[in-house]
Amino acid sequence: MTTSTTKTTAPAAEQRGIVPLPAPFARLLVAVGAVATIASTFLAWTWDSEFPGDLTVTGYPAGLQTLALVAGALTLLYALAGYGIRGLGWLNPGGGNNPVLLAAVSAFAVVWYTAIAISYDLGGLANLEPGAVVAAVASLLPVVGALALPRPGRSLRDHIAKPDGIPAAAPLPSWAQRLIISLATALGLVVFTYGIGVNDDESETFIGLLLLVLFGSMALFAAGLFERFTELNARHKGFATTAVFLAAVIFPFTQSEDHNANLGANILIFGTVALGLNIVVGLTGLLDLGYVAFLGVGAYAAALVSGSEFSRFSGVQVPFWAAALIGMGASLVFGVIIGAPTLRLRGDYLAIVTLGFGEIFRITVNNLDGASGPNLTNGPNGISQIPDLEIFGFNLGAAHDIAGRTIGRFGNYLFLMLLITALIVLVFNRAANSRIGRSWIAIREDETAATAMGINGFRVKLIAFALGASLAGLAGTVFAHVNYSVVPSPFQFAGAAPPNSAFLLAAVVLGGMGTVSGPLLGASLLYLIPEKLSFLKEYELFGFGVALILLMRFRPEGIVANRRSQLEFHETGQLDVPEQGLPDTTVGVTKAEA
Structure with a gap:
């Protein structure tokens, strides 16, 4: 009887970051920039109240400032998780640095998009208050710091991929697993309610939300949280389905305008x-x-x-x-x-x-x-x-x-x-x-x-x-x-x-x-x-094409993929044929001997 062996692929050695900075200083730069980004959202970003969200008030965030605050908080959490602070390790089970970079990019994208939109809509950089300048500089610091952190490769895919071999999650009681599913469902309801509640004349706010959701989701994916949440859903499939259904039932009660319920009904139809x-x-x-x-x-x-x-x-x-x-x-x-x-x-x-x-x-x-x-x-x-x-x-x-x-x-x-x-x-x-x-x-x-x-x-x-x-x-x-x-x-x-x-x-x-x-x-x-970004309706097919090209390049199995599609479109490091024969229990000899 021969003994089968499994060939394993050793993980690629981590390379130094793109920016030549020591790793401790880079993590400190990410944390400081994230804190400064959060603080900047409490300052006025423009003096003209015509811009959607009224970003003229000092003392509390509004509109796109709220989205920048969320992105900055996410960046800060991943920066602190990198220091090994107790209680934050669950945020990054994969242990890589990609979530830090993607979270930093989410804050950078929201802040800089807002600054550009203010300048374009109101007619020049003179419409920016000092708070917007502080936010722009502050949001750039975490990106620079994250690029200095080591990672396995230098390609774009290496910067957004999750590490292989994410360790299994610590065992949790059943009630805790159901609580996590409930909280994630509630978060999804909050994001959807916020997005559908954005008025048609506030396309700038909706674009900022898309940027936050896009890069924030990529950060959670690169950390391995999506993988763990998928396992929880598979373990409690009936409970997860019920939670989503109840969230959809609650949605109409969160809306003051029946028009938003009309959008929800048509979304369900299609x-x-x-x-x-x-x-x-x-x-x-x-x-x-x-x-x-x-x-x-x-x-x-x-x-x-x-x-x-x-x-x-x-x-x-x-x-x-x-x-x-x-x-x-x-x-x-x-x-x-x-x-x-x-x-x-x-x-x-x-x-x-x-x-x-x-x-x-x-x-x-x-x-x-x-x-x-x-x-x-x-x-x-x-x-x-x-x-x-x-x-x-x-x-x-x-x-x-x-x-x-x-x-x-x-x-x-x-x-x-x-x-x-x-x-x-x-x-x-x-x-x-x-x-x-x-x-x-x-x-x-x-x-x-x-x-x-x-x-x-x-x-x-x-x-x-x-x-x-x-x-x-x-x-x-x-x-x-x-x-x-x-x-x-x-x-x-x-x-x-x-x-x-x-x-x-x-x-x-x-x-x-x-x-x-x-x-x-x-x-x-x-x-x-297209409903919230009315100016895109003339370019709907163009948008479909661009989205399909990007998705086929980086995630050909789709946003939500089953296990079969993931194995089909991505390398798993497993051999199609083992080096040595596996025992065949039916005939009592190895396949190689057969």
């Missing part, structure tokens, strides 16, 4: 549609460029039977559950009709056919106006004045007082979409972990090998296509009522605003293919960013 597309693209590996058409089929089917006076069947008004079943059924039928003749194609050919189907749907509903074709969809005018839903006597179009807070129309639809999202997540998880789900993954990895193993590739792909279409149709029924009307213009491959197929596909790819939270996170970012 997030659930992206989850349906994730079955097709993420699990099965089929590139569908016309998926938004299934959302349109469900929306039109529900609009036709919901009592609108502009509907071809204006005298028909069915309950919501019936309208939902009709929308799902119509999308399911169209999914089978389109999928049956086309799913025997692969790769680019399938993508072209699905793109053609999406355009055919939009053109068809645009021509069913009684002049170019039968009068069914009212052509480009669409079906308008769709009445609000009434479920068990509860009118979703009216405001209601719940727990002392007034929940408006969009808040009601947000609660409805939460229930539908929970249903779709349940269907996705059950399907992905079932026998058919494993068949989808096998088809995605290698269709030829899967077919050789006895999997009926065509039938499996058709089931994925039909299930994804029906989930999009379910979301389409709510989409029709939330927007009061259904028109053909949004249902195209790429448009000025979602929904469109490019938006949905980008949400899946950016968020993380094959995961549940990835498409929801991707849809939230891609819907909220």
Whole structure:
């Protein structure tokens, strides 16, 4: 019997930092700069109150100063953790210096962006108060100090990567683990509430929040905290899911404007549609460029039977559950009709056919106006004045007082979409972990090998296509009522605003293919960013392209990645074939001997 050995890769030796400074002095520079950055947020940064956030007051931070304060505090914590202060070691379980640099960059980016924005918006550097100059210099010091700290390499990836072999976390009682999950969920709710509450005319504040979240998240990732939090979520998956659901329920009660609840409802609508597309693209590996058409089929089917006076069947008004079943059924039928003749194609050919189907749907509903074709969809005018839903006597179009807070129309639809999202997540998880789900993954990895193993590739792909279409149709029924009307213009491959197929596909790819939270996170970012940064709406596709290029370069598995994708896209240091044979318990000899 031979003895198997495992080849291990020794970690790369740490190199000196880019800036030639002694490490103790560099850490001191980071700490001093972080403290100075925090102190500068209590000074006035400009004398003109026209800049969003009113940064003219001395004594307390406001607007972008608050974000700079948070970034400075994060930098200070990582600087102190580097000194080995008791109680702060959990912040950096990996022990590397990359979190210090990334936290310092977050403060630097927020402060310097604010200074540039003040100068640009108000017309020159003369609009900067001494507090802004102090903040700019102070935020530069931690970056210089962090660049002087040693790290394994000099490349950009070496500066943002987390170290290998992060030690396991100390055992914690179950209640403490659940408390950590609850606190992290609460933090996510605070960040989302702050971001969605930024007014449309305060794009500078929203950009500052994006910079803080981007570099702050990278610092937490480089420290290894995301890895440990993922382990906690996997250990308490049911509790974590419940915590996220409760946070979403609490969200409408934190808003004073129903418009923000409208944003939340639409994010959930497009997030659930992206989850349906994730079955097709993420699990099965089929590139569908016309998926938004299934959302349109469900929306039109529900609009036709919901009592609108502009509907071809204006005298028909069915309950919501019936309208939902009709929308799902119509999308399911169209999914089978389109999928049956086309799913025997692969790769680019399938993508072209699905793109053609999406355009055919939009053109068809645009021509069913009684002049170019039968009068069914009212052509480009669409079906308008769709009445609000009434479920068990509860009118979703009216405001209601719940727990002392007034929940408006969009808040009601947000609660409805939460229930539908929970249903779709349940269907996705059950399907992905079932026998058919494993068949989808096998088809995605290698269709030829899967077919050789006895999997009926065509039938499996058709089931994925039909299930994804029906989930999009379910979301389409709510989409029709939330927007009061259904028109053909949004249902195209790429448009000025979602929904469109490019938006949905980008949400899946950016968020993380094959995961549940990835498409929801991707849809939230891609819907909220153009909404808050109105000047980017003309460059939406350009922004999608830049984001995809950066993500494919630095994190090809998406923001939220499953274990399979991480192993596929990143080197793990493990050998594909061991140097010596492993014992085969079935035949009693080693594989090398066999």
